[in-house]
Amino acid sequence: MRFVAGSGKIGDRIFSNLAVGAAITILALLGGVAAFLLIQAMPAVSASPSELPGGKSLIDYIAPLAFGTVLAATIAVVLAVPLAVAVALFISHIAPRKLLLPLGYMVDLLAAVPSIVYGLWGIFVLGPAAVGPMEWLEQKLGFIPFFEGPASVTGRTMLVAGLVLTVMILPIVSAVAREVFSQTPRKLQEGALALGATRWEMIRMTVLPFGKSSIISGAMLGLGRALGETMAVTIILSVSGIVTFNLISQANPSTIAANIALDFPESTGLAINTLIASGLVLFAITLVTNLAARAIVARQNIQ
């Protein structure tokens, strides 16, 4: 027991109650998010298909959107992870020391650029620039279903949306990887070098195995970001509500988040409940992704 002055006792109690109160508030807030979304989604779940937007059942309404969401995010992760590992290795093991501070600041800044700015950049700069390469893809690689075409002439395609998402998640994925790469035990690295390994052999034999789980969890975190990202996709994709793996054509599936942002401001009644139900599905998808990422990190920490 500590000896506490009389006046401190009341103060202590108030202060610790405040702290506990804040903790409980946050748990209640999160419970509230789930509860209120559920309450507002229920009417759409129980409504008959003919009352819902498009006259389809709720599952038929959400499924193409969920497909588009996962497709766009998958493109982003597949492209971003190798690049992010290279960037992380560059910063942790190859860049000259005096470059580290400006590089760190730059990555921070990239992570802080608002998504609306990425969206505008995607539609006005990257989209038009991608038209030529996409036509090339159609001509040379058109036999692959992804590049079947006909190539869009506006650049408003799934591929461009995926590329913008790639740029957006690159900082977070590389930050997670770099963090762990630079914690690789010095004695392992120096041991490898002392045995005559080249720098790449040292990286391959010590840094990459050590950072393997961080690459996976970084990828999952990036996936979570890409799944929930709204504005960039809303601005870039021209939506036609179909399900296709064709990445370069004008006709694209939309994503859950983009669909909400597009339709919500003009919706009323049951349409709103339907959108909220789709938001709940998005919440569930990102939740599972993030929990998987944490589980991987936690398992690694135990070892």
Place this chain on the structure above:
Amino acid sequence: MSTLDGGVLPDWSSYGVVAASGVLAAALLLAAGIFSVALLLVLTVFVTAVVTYTWSRRIEGPRRAKDRLVTLMIVAAFGLALIPLLSLVFEVAKRGIPGLSLEFLTESARGHIGGGGAAHALVGTLVITGAAALISIPVGLMAAIYLTEYGGGRLGRALTFFVDVMTGIPSIVAGLFAYALFALIFGPGIRLGVMGSVALSVLMIPIVIRTSEEVLKIVPNHLREASYALGTPKWRTIVKVVLPTAFAGLITGMMIAVARIIGETAPLLVTTGVVDSINSNPFSGRMQNLAVYAYSEYRTPGVFKQASYDRAWAAALTLIVIVMVLNLVARLIYRRYRTEIR
């Protein structure tokens, strides 16, 4: 020959090969008549890789050659990752500056047919973000204090876990939550500035907790123990010893949290709505903000399309400048005022 006395490429080899490859690639492309900067870069990297690998393999042996090749590829990948960043900053500056004017920053869009400024959006951004900070910072800071100072068992573990969960909430879902909450109380179709603040708080609170927790954790225990030894109650120890020690880090973390949410669009699109005139009361009516303003100028351009796009870019530039300044000031504060902990 990769023996100990085997050969090594000269010091100038890396830059030399890049320069020579660049010239060679340019000559090839010009000869083929398909010159472009993008192709030049790709071909230069390719030629450099081939030349470096073959040369190094002959002089230094396969292992060193592979090392050089991989290093080159990593540097090239880093360069590739840099291109979008540079392009983004350059384009936003180039396209944003024409739309920036005194009028843009001081006038609202009310009464201007397809024109006017973004003052209403600036005011809205400040009010909505300010209110979000007013909600998030006390709650987040107290929760972080709970985690580090009281650290209590099951509640603490649950909090840590659910803060992780909260970090992953998509921003649009946070917006839907705020809408669902207020729609239950005030009926459907409601749009208020404070709804946006509530939505942003859901995104901001976990950031505040994470950053504050990090900073509070590194306050050394002997400071707390010294304070207890003098008979100071725990709460005064926290207020007078722990918080001041961590002050610079806490301020920095909060500014970074604000910078993170000030550019949010999606949650505000579904909660605060779109409006033309200045509204500084978060509890009454729709409220514009910079990010949503940029989006709606792009989505529904006025009669003069280019003028609307200029305003969208000007708003984007303003946002980036705000975010950069917040980040810079946060770093400066940290460097200037951080407590040296020994």
